[in-house]
Amino acid sequence: MDVSPTRKSQSADTGERVARHHLLDRLYHWLMAVATLVLMASAFLPILGVKFQWLEMHWMSGVLLAVLIAIHGVRAVLWQDWRAMMIGVDDGRELCRSFARALGFGGASPALPGKYDAAQKFYHLGMAALVLAVIASGLLMLLKIDTPFWRRDPYWFSGATWGIIYVVHGLAAMAMVTMLMIHVYFALRPDEWYLTRSMLRGWITRKEYSEHHDAARWKA
Amino acid sequence: MQFFRYSKSIYGGQEQLVGASWDLLPWFVAAGAAFIALHALAMALAKARARKTQRQDG
Numbered sequence: 596m597d598v599s600p601t602r603k604s605q606s607a608d609t610g611e612r613v614a615r616h617h618l619l620d621r622l623y624h625w626l627m628a629v630a631t632l633v634l635m636a637s638a639f640l641p642i643l644g645v646k647f648q649w650l651e652m653h654w655m656s657g658v659l660l661a662v663l664i665a666i667h668g669v670r671a672v673l674w675q676d677w678r679a680m681m682i683g684v685d686d687g688r689e690l691c692r693s694f695a696r697a698l699g700f701g702g703a704s705p706a707l708p709g710k711y712d713a714a715q716k717f718y719h720l721g722m723a724a725l726v727l728a729v730i731a732s733g734l735l736m737l738l739k740i741d742t743p744f745w746r747r748d749p750y751w752f753s754g755a756t757w758g759i760i761y762v763v764h765g766l767a768a769m770a771m772v773t774m775l776m777i778h779v780y781f782a783l784r785p786d787e788w789y790l791t792r793s794m795l796r797g798w799i800t801r802k803e804y805s806e807h808h809d810a811a812r813w814k815a
Numbered sequence: 816m817q818f819f820r821y822s823k824s825i826y827g828g829q830e831q832l833v834g835a836s837w838d839l840l841p842w843f844v845a846a847g848a849a850f851i852a853l854h855a856l857a858m859a860l861a862k863a864r865a866r867k868t869q870r871q872d873g
Binding site: 696699 | 819831837843844851854857861
């Protein structure tokens with residue numbers, strides 16, 4: 596991570612900015628958000644009674660999401676510090692400490708995290724599992740529709756197996772609604788706003804960096 | 816409330832699983848809303864406790 600001096604001070608501290616998300620990662624995040632919202636709208640609005648031609652919109656945004664996730668996976672492993680998102684024993688302990696303090700039980704304060712805190716890592720793991728389930732089942736479901744690239748062939752699986760594939764797709768998609776609500780809630784919380792701004796503009800201030808992160812665990 | 820959707824073949828026979836029940840969707844939304852409400856409440860209480868402690872110390 597690079598640190599670049601700014602012309603205008605964004606906070607009461609030195610005005611230095613710490614880069615948190617590169618432009619490519621921010622583009623990935625917002626494209627993924629658009630694809631996810633289109634997928635959810637085209638999936639759930641017809642169920643709620645809003646009738647429109649949803650299928651083309653749904654499979655195309657699904658394929659876009661699959662491509663974006665594949666790019667993210669390759670980029671995370673080859674060019675980014677994927678270990679920053681890995682869950683360790685410490686993260687479980689820190690999460691328990693945060694819960695205990697939030698519920699008024701006191702105890703030790705959670706230690707400052709690296710780039711991502713324990714809750715963010717667990718959230719990422721849960722969302723990754725759901726997205727992979729929805730994409731894997733969705734890609735199989737593409738076998739049942741005609742597209743410009745292939746002809747439908749619904750005989751790959753038995754009726755019972757298709758039923759299981761549809762159950763996985765439906766349950767994972769509905770669980771993603773819960774996760775998305777939680778994500779938007781945290782993004783809008785005033786105490787988390789500096790992270791939302793970093794996903795828009797790419798940086799946090801030096802003051803935010805030293806207040807919220809352990810410099811030994813995230814060297815900026 | 817049903818957890819799964821089933822359909823019967825036009826030729827009769829056993830019911831077959833065709834997907835998760837969409838009746839579950841409001842429950843997933845409610846779970847998200849419940850988490851948000853509980854977290855917001857816990858954070859507000861924690862902030863109030865911290866203010867109280869600060870007043871007592873200072």
